[in-house]
Amino acid sequence: MSEQCGRGFDGALLSGWLDGALTQADEQRVRIHLEDCDTCRSQVEQMRRFREVIMSTEFAVPPDDQWSERPRGAASRLSLGAGWIIVAVWALALGGYAAWEVWTSDEPLMGKLIVFGGWTGFGLLFLGVLLDRLQAMKTDRYREVEK
Amino acid sequence: MALPRPGVTPPAPTANSDSRLLVQAQAGGREAREELARRMRGPAYVLALQLVGNREDALDVAQDALLRLFVHLGRVAPDRPLRPWLFAIVRNRARDLWRRRTARPNESLDARPDLSAHLAAQAGDPEQETARRQLARRVWSAIGGLSRSHREILVLRDFHDLTYAEIAGTLDIPLGTVMSRLHAARSALRGRLEADGGRHV
Ligand SMILES: [Zn+2]
Numbered sequence: 001m002s003e004q005c006g007r008g009f010d011g012a013l014l015s016g017w018l019d020g021a022l023t024q025a026d027e028q029r030v031r032i033h034l035e036d037c038d039t040c041r042s043q044v045e046q047m048r049r050f051r052e053v054i055m056s057t058e059f060a061v062p063p064d065d066q067w068s069e070r071p072r073g074a075a076s077r078l079s080l081g082a083g084w085i086i087v088a089v090w091a092l093a094l095g096g097y098a099a100w101e102v103w104t105s106d107e108p109l110m111g112k113l114i115v116f117g118g119w120t121g122f123g124l125l126f127l128g129v130l131l132d133r134l135q136a137m138k139t140d141r142y143r144e145v146e147k
Numbered sequence: 148m149a150l151p152r153p154g155v156t157p158p159a160p161t162a163n164s165d166s167r168l169l170v171q172a173q174a175g176g177r178e179a180r181e182e183l184a185r186r187m188r189g190p191a192y193v194l195a196l197q198l199v200g201n202r203e204d205a206l207d208v209a210q211d212a213l214l215r216l217f218v219h220l221g222r223v224a225p226d227r228p229l230r231p232w233l234f235a236i237v238r239n240r241a242r243d244l245w246r247r248r249t250a251r252p253n254e255s256l257d258a259r260p261d262l263s264a265h266l267a268a269q270a271g272d273p274e275q276e277t278a279r280r281q282l283a284r285r286v287w288s289a290i291g292g293l294s295r296s297h298r299e300i301l302v303l304r305d306f307h308d309l310t311y312a313e314i315a316g317t318l319d320i321p322l323g324t325v326m327s328r329l330h331a332a333r334s335a336l337r338g339r340l341e342a343d344g345g346r347h348v
Binding site for chain 1 (some may be wrong): 185188189192193196202206210265266267268279282283286287290301302304305306308310311326327329330331333334336337340
């Protein structure tokens with residue numbers, strides 16, 4: 001698989017020759033070399049054969065209806081992001097209000113602690129998921145800029 | 148024995164109408180946009196598949212790339228072929244996916260996917276696979292086994308038929324690098340097929 005044949009000819013020129021991408025001078029060089037180098041000639045023939053096979057291949061492509069049914073575009077991501085922020089604000093406001101109500105109520109201290117313990121757990125879980133989402137949105141925005 | 152001369156690849160027959168559609172789409176034509184999207188789906192999906200190796204991710208990458216293409220449609224020069232532009236986006240999306248998945252080992256992409264599993268179904272009796280089809284299977288399995296950088300340059304040239312200049316643009320590499328990298332990819336493919344017992348192909 002070396003890049004040069006036994007005579008030190010630059011193999012890359014063979015690809016250039018096959019693709020019609022050489023300067024006139026290089027094309028001349030390749031033609032002269034191919035006239036008496038069996039190795040390079042069979043290499044060119046093989047590459048040409050592969051190219052034919054590759055080009056004539058057809059791949060199975062998903063039908064058109066599969067394209068519209070997968071709403072994972074920029075718009076849906078945006079509304080998803082906005083949705084998360086609204087839910088977060090709502091949960092914070094509601095949770096704060098409820099916490100104030102319970103703390104100022106006549107509930108015994110033990111009852112208060114039980115209720116707050118549960119809420120703290122839920123709150124941390126929620127915060128974890130939220131931070132994750134925000135991180136995902138941020139990296140997404142960078143990618144948008146990149147291309 | 149006279150060798151056949153290298154053919155100068157004529158421009159793809161759709162190239163002209165692509166650019167006409169592009170102009171109409173840029174001017175806000177809805178039908179032109181839809182037609183353009185329909186036309187670009189196939190090439191975008193197949194390149195994505197060739198790069199990421201599975202149907203689900205390829206569809207995601209291709210759709211994402213098309214959305215981006217349409218967001219930035221105004222920046223595309225109508226006198227230049229559209230596909231290299233689209234392919235650059237597909238390729239960058241695919242690379243992002245690779246990077247993201249590598250960070251999560253249990254979701255990582257198959258580095259050597261068997262692309263022959265995705266060939267279009269053959270018309271006629273599936274039992275009677277033609278020799279040509281068998282060869283196509285072998286070749287595409289081998290292409291799936293190439294390194295990603297060899298695989299991408301090989302399919303851009305030998306399947307999607309991009310010119311060297313278009314490949315340089317798509318991969319963002321110097322024009323002078325294209326020929327040697329492409330030849331290395333073709334040599335690697337030959338090597339794999341020979342190792343696979345395909346010396347006679
Ligand atoms: Zn030689």
